[in-house]
Amino acid sequence: MHNEKYNLITILGPTASGKTSVAAKVASLLDGEVISADSRQVYRGMDLGTGKDYADYILDGKAVPYHLIDIVDAGYEYNVYEFQKDFLRVFNEISEKGKLPVMCGGSGLYLEAVLKNYKLIQVPLNEPLRDSLANKTLGELTAILKIYKNYLHNLTDIVNEKRAIRAIEIEEYYLSHPEIDTSMPDIRSLVVGVKFDRLSRRKRITNRLKHRLNDGMLDEVQRLLDNGLTPEQLTYYGLEYKYMTLHLTGQLSYQEMFEGLNVAIHQFAKRQMTWFRRMEKQGTEIHWLDGYMPLDEKVAQIMEWYSMKR
Numbered sequence: 001m002h003n004e005k006y007n008l009i010t011i012l013g014p015t016a017s018g019k020t021s022v023a024a025k026v027a028s029l030l031d032g033e034v035i036s037a038d039s040r041q042v043y044r045g046m047d048l049g050t051g052k053d054y055a056d057y058i059l060d061g062k063a064v065p066y067h068l069i070d071i072v073d074a075g076y077e078y079n080v081y082e083f084q085k086d087f088l089r090v091f092n093e094i095s096e097k098g099k100l101p102v103m104c105g106g107s108g109l110y111l112e113a114v115l116k117n118y119k120l121i122q123v124p125l126n127e128p129l130r131d132s133l134a135n136k137t138l139g140e141l142t143a144i145l146k147i148y149k150n151y152l153h154n155l156t157d158i159v160n161e162k163r164a165i166r167a168i169e170i171e172e173y174y175l176s177h178p179e180i181d182t183s184m185p186d187i188r189s190l191v192v193g194v195k196f197d198r199l200s201r202r203k204r205i206t207n208r209l210k211h212r213l214n215d216g217m218l219d220e221v222q223r224l225l226d227n228g229l230t231p232e233q234l235t236y237y238g239l240e241y242k243y244m245t246l247h248l249t250g251q252l253s254y255q256e257m258f259e260g261l262n263v264a265i266h267q268f269a270k271r272q273m274t275w276f277r278r279m280e281k282q283g284t285e286i287h288w289l290d291g292y293m294p295l296d297e298k299v300a301q302i303m304e305w306y307s308m309k310r
Contacts, residue, residue, distance in 0.1 A: 023104035037105025049240035108275035
């Protein structure tokens, strides 16, 4: 039952929203495969701390295929440019098999790298160009940018002078490097969000943190340290890995670690929701589901949206 209107379904939401179970169920019903858009689940050995809910991918005794989880070693600094390249490769592989890709994640930057339909390239700074543009107004910079491309696909390029200068810098780099492929496939995604009210979200985050600690999350971080990762490397990954490393190296008591980490995850979830609201303001239509809806009802609603022709 694939729909020509959409060639991707995106399931997004803040941490602890239950989006993985929704994505896996949708993929199983539509003969699809899940592509993770999580900036930390790419790392091997970082399981409890990143919330890899492997059990969610087993439905009725059958495994739902998933991608971009456990693809690099802990200690490596994976980035959004690599994610977009890896996503496009997997997206094409799934599509060529006649199956439906289902992207699932909460990393706003990773999600937008796909949904905004433009390719990210690691463009170096061009200081002489920046100096020549430094005193120009936003209107002047916009006019210069239009010389490079008549249609400004990404209006966030011209929200301020700094963004406009960077956009010109990128276009100038493309112009002098014609061998770079900046094209993107035609991504047409139904975007669905799963969310709880703020109080419920806070309770779910705290309860999940307690369960993960009981399941051995501290042992996981200790193993990573024992395997040669430095405290500095683990701290780089933030949240769970930062606070648990500080505890294991004697800089925080258990209670200080728990309380600090609990607050940090709440703040992270709030930032995620702020990012999703900004996406909506900038034109991404997100169909929101109440997290308290039973899974089957969530999936039925998604199927209804997916089957709509307009």
